[in-house]
Amino acid sequence: MTILDGKKVKEEKLNELKEQIKKLNEKLGLVVIQIGEDPASKVYVSQKEKMAKNLNFKFQHIKLPEDVEEEKVLQIIDDLNNDDSIDGILVQMPMPKHLNAKKIQNRIHPNKDVDGLTDINMGRLAHNVDTLVPCTPMGIIHLLEYYKIDISGKNVVIVGRSDLVGKPLASLMTNYNATVTLCHSKTKNLNEFTTNADILIAAVGVPKLIKKDDVKENSVIIDVGINRMKDNTLCGDVDFENIKDKVSFITPVPGGVGQMTVCELGYNTYKAHLLRK
Numbered sequence: 001m002t003i004l005d006g007k008k009v010k011e012e013k014l015n016e017l018k019e020q021i022k023k024l025n026e027k028l029g030l031v032v033i034q035i036g037e038d039p040a041s042k043v044y045v046s047q048k049e050k051m052a053k054n055l056n057f058k059f060q061h062i063k064l065p066e067d068v069e070e071e072k073v074l075q076i077i078d079d080l081n082n083d084d085s086i087d088g089i090l091v092q093m094p095m096p097k098h099l100n101a102k103k104i105q106n107r108i109h110p111n112k113d114v115d116g117l118t119d120i121n122m123g124r125l126a127h128n129v130d131t132l133v134p135c136t137p138m139g140i141i142h143l144l145e146y147y148k149i150d151i152s153g154k155n156v157v158i159v160g161r162s163d164l165v166g167k168p169l170a171s172l173m174t175n176y177n178a179t180v181t182l183c184h185s186k187t188k189n190l191n192e193f194t195t196n197a198d199i200l201i202a203a204v205g206v207p208k209l210i211k212k213d214d215v216k217e218n219s220v221i222i223d224v225g226i227n228r229m230k231d232n233t234l235c236g237d238v239d240f241e242n243i244k245d246k247v248s249f250i251t252p253v254p255g256g257v258g259q260m261t262v263c264e265l266g267y268n269t270y271k272a273h274l275l276r277k
C-alpha cells in the first residue's frame with residue numbers, strides 16, 4: 001500500500017509554480033471574501049493566505065459581518081471584477097443562509113472565478129472546454145497523475161454529488177476517460193457500487209462511512225472528507241486504519257486531498273492571470 005502524500009506533492013508543485021510566476025515579473029492578486037465567523041472557514045482562509053504569501057501574491061482578505069446585505073456583497077464583487085490588479089476572487093463557503101450563494105458566486109467574472117463554481121465555468125467543464133476548474137477535483141487528478149495512476153478506462157465511483165466536489169469531479173473524470181458512477185444519499189445498496197470501484201472517491205462528510213467491506217482489493221481510495229471530531233482531531237469519510245492494508249493507494253486525512261486543494265488555488269490564480277492577459 002502507498003500513501004498518497006498530498007503535502008509532499010503540494011510542496012513540489014508550489015515550488016514549480018513559484019518559478020513560473022517569477023518569470024511573469026508581475027504580482028498576482030487574490031481576494032478571499034469571508035462572510036460571518038464559521039470556525040472551519042477561518043482555518044481554510046488562513047491556509048489560503050499562507051499559500052498566497054508563499055507565492056508572493058497580493059492577498060486581500062475581506063471580512064464581512066454575518067448579517068451583511070446581499071447588495072453590499074454584490075457591489076464588492078463588481079468592484080473587484082473591475083480592478084485590474086486582481087486576478088482571482090473567491091467567496092468562502094458556507095455563506096449565511098439569508099444570502100443567495102448561487103447568485104453571489106455567479107457575480108464573479110468567469111475569468112476571475114478561481115473556485116470554478118460559476119455556472120459558466122461548470123458548463124465549460126461539462127463540455128470539456130479548458131477553463132478554471134474547482135480546486136478539489138483538479139487536485140485529485142493531479143495527485144493521481146503524480147503517482148502515475150491511470151484514470152482512462154477505470155471504474156471511478158464518487159460518493160457525494162455536491163457542486164463543490166462530486167459533480168465537477170464526475171465531469172472531470174469523464175473528460176479523463178473514466179467510467180464514472182456518482183452516488184449520493186438516495187443511492188440504494190451503495191456497497192454494490194463502491195466494491196466495483198477501481199478508484200473510489202468519498203466526498204460525503206460522514207466520518208468513516210466507507211468501511212473495509214465497501215472497497216475492492218488493490219483499489220485506489222481518495223478521501224475528501226474533513227470531519228472535525230469531538231476531541232478536535234480530523235477524520236476522513238474512510239475508515240483509513242482498517243482499509244489501508246487491503247488497497248493499493250490511499251490518501252490520509254489530514255495530509256491528502258486538502259493539501260492539494262490549496263495548491264490548486266495557487267494554480268488557478270496563475271491561470272486566471274494568463275486568461276485575462
Ligand code: NAP
Pocket residue numbers: 136159160161162163164165166183184185186187190203204205206209224225226227257258259261
Ligand atoms: P455536501 O455538500 O454536504 O455533500 C455531501 C454529499 O454526500 C451529498 O451529495 C449527499 O447526498 C451525500 N451523502 C450524504 N450522506 C450520504 C450517505 N450516507 N451515503 C451516500 N451519500 C451521502 O459536502 P461537500 O461540500 O462535498 O463536502 C464533503 C466532505 O468533504 C466534507 O467532509 C467536507 O468538509 C469535505 N471537503 C473537503 C475538501 C478538501 O479540500 N479536502 C474540500 C471540500 C469539502 P445528497 O446530495 O443526496 O444529499
